[in-house]
Amino acid sequence: MNKLELAFFGLCSVIALLGAIVTVGAKNPIRGAMGLLSTIIGIAGLYLMLAAEFLAAIQLLVYAGAVVILFLFVIMLLGPSAQSKRDARGAVARYVGAAALLVSGLGAMALVMRTQPSTPTALPAVPPQFGTIESIGHELFSTALVPFELSGALLLVAVIGAVAVARGKQVDPTLLPAADAKPAQTPSPTARTAGQTKEARS
Amino acid sequence: MTVPLEYFVIVAAALFMTGAVGFLIRRNLLVLLMSIELMLNAVNLTLVAFNRQHVGGHAGQIFTFFIIAIAAAEAAVGLAIVLAFFRLRSTVRSDDADLLRN
Numbered sequence: 001m002n003k004l005e006l007a008f009f010g011l012c013s014v015i016a017l018l019g020a021i022v023t024v025g026a027k028n029p030i031r032g033a034m035g036l037l038s039t040i041i042g043i044a045g046l047y048l049m050l051a052a053e054f055l056a057a058i059q060l061l062v063y064a065g066a067v068v069i070l071f072l073f074v075i076m077l078l079g080p081s082a083q084s085k086r087d088a089r090g091a092v093a094r095y096v097g098a099a100a101l102l103v104s105g106l107g108a109m110a111l112v113m114r115t116q117p118s119t120p121t122a123l124p125a126v127p128p129q130f131g132t133i134e135s136i137g138h139e140l141f142s143t144a145l146v147p148f149e150l151s152g153a154l155l156l157v158a159v160i161g162a163v164a165v166a167r168g169k170q171v172d173p174t175l176l177p178a179a180d181a182k183p184a185q186t187p188s189p190t191a192r193t194a195g196q197t198k199e200a201r202s
Numbered sequence: 203m204t205v206p207l208e209y210f211v212i213v214a215a216a217l218f219m220t221g222a223v224g225f226l227i228r229r230n231l232l233v234l235l236m237s238i239e240l241m242l243n244a245v246n247l248t249l250v251a252f253n254r255q256h257v258g259g260h261a262g263q264i265f266t267f268f269i270i271a272i273a274a275a276e277a278a279v280g281l282a283i284v285l286a287f288f289r290l291r292s293t294v295r296s297d298d299a300d301l302l303r304n
Contacts, residue, residue, distance in 0.1 A: 002204065009205045013213040020217050020240050024224030029232045036236050039217070043243050046210065050254040052263055055246075055270075062270050067239065067277045074281045075232060078288055084230045084295040098226040105219045109212070120206030123254055130257050139260045140267070151271045158275030166282035168289050 009049060016042030029082045033071045040064050051131045210251035218244035231284045231294045235277060242273045 015038055022035030040063040047056035075082045129135045140148050221240030228234060246266045253262025284294060291298050 005205055009209060013209075016213065017216055017220070020220040020224075023236050023240060024220055024228065024233070026233075029230060029236075032233050032236050036239060039240060039243060043217075043247055046213070046247060047250055049205065050210065050250050052250050052254070052266075055250060055263055055266055058267065058270055059246075062274050063239075063243075067274055070277055070281055071232065071236065074285060077285065078232075078294060081288070081292065082230075082232060082294060084293065089297070094227050098223045101222055101226060102219060105215070105222070109215055113208075116208065120208050121255065123204050123207055124257055126254075127257055131260070131263060136260055136263060136267070139264060144264050144268075147268060151268055155271060155275055158278050162278040162282040165279065166285045168286060 005049065008045065012042045012045035012049070014042075015039075016046070027083065029075050030072070033068055033075065036071070037064055037068045040068070051126045053131055054133045054136050055131070207251055207255050210254075211248060214244045214247040214251065217241075217247065229296045231287070231296050231299075232281075234296060235280045235284070238280075239273060239277065242269060245269065 019035040019038030019040075019042060023032045023039065026032040026035060040059060044056045044059040047059060218241050221237045221244060224237035224240065225234055228237065246269055249262040249266050249269075253260065287299060288294055290301070
């Protein structure tokens with residue numbers, strides 16, 4: 001097995017796994033978003049190893065360029081309240097559930113590894129045109145044309161839905177009676193106190 | 203000889219379990235959405251790895267392409283829901299999302 005390839009694989013998978021652990025464990029959501037970014041970059045490197053150059057580029061463009069930025073924008077909009085406080089209510093049940101999932105997942109992994117042959121599966125040689133933009137585009141516009149068009153419709157619906165949900169109620173501030181009453185009201189206490197202090201001084 | 207298929211699948215399984223555990227133990231809605239993204243990424247990695255073994259077609263990579271598109275739509279709508287929920291309750295804890303209780 002090629003040493004350099006193995007080193008690149010190890011680097012990418014360590015980046016991805018460390019990023020995943022940071023994403024899950026970070027208290028501050030901004031650190032979590034950075035962990036997600038590192039996971040995405042590691043997985044893009046693994047895609048490159050698997051001869052999926054087009055998908056590696058898409059992964060970096062869509063995930064690192066759009067999804068993580070969207071997360072960061074929302075964290076910025078929420079401000080300090082994006083970091084929810086820790087409390088122990090129901091913590092035991094959640095941790096027991098997570099531990100059960102972890103045990104069953106590791107058990108499934110161990111079972112699968114036992115049925116595997118002792119020599120690892122070698123990947124076949126990459127034919128030319130495998131994973132390139134030309135071949136994927138050809139397949140996308142011939143065999144997968146209908147789902148491709150439907151995904152376009154899905155993205156349109158998602159954009160409209162996201163705007164409709166996130167916009168909330170829009171109120172014209174000039175129609176509010178409190179809007180022009182407030183500036184008149186707020187100076188009065190300060191004016192009164194200023195007057196009082198002036199009186200007291202005199 | 204290249205890196206064998208099993209290594210990629212093991213990394214993907216570890217990523218998926220990290221995401222699933224994070225989804226179960228965290229209560230910050232933003233972190234829950236990030237955990238979902240982790241799980242989707244792990245599944246994508248598995249699909250691409252198995253497609254690398256069967257180099258006759260691009261079915262796995264096409265699937266991954268669509269999953270990336272759907273994950274982007276899911277993130278956009280999910281974050282919009284988080285914003286709307288924050289406007290309503292001024293919190294992002296998933297435990298406080300009990301508007302329909304009782």
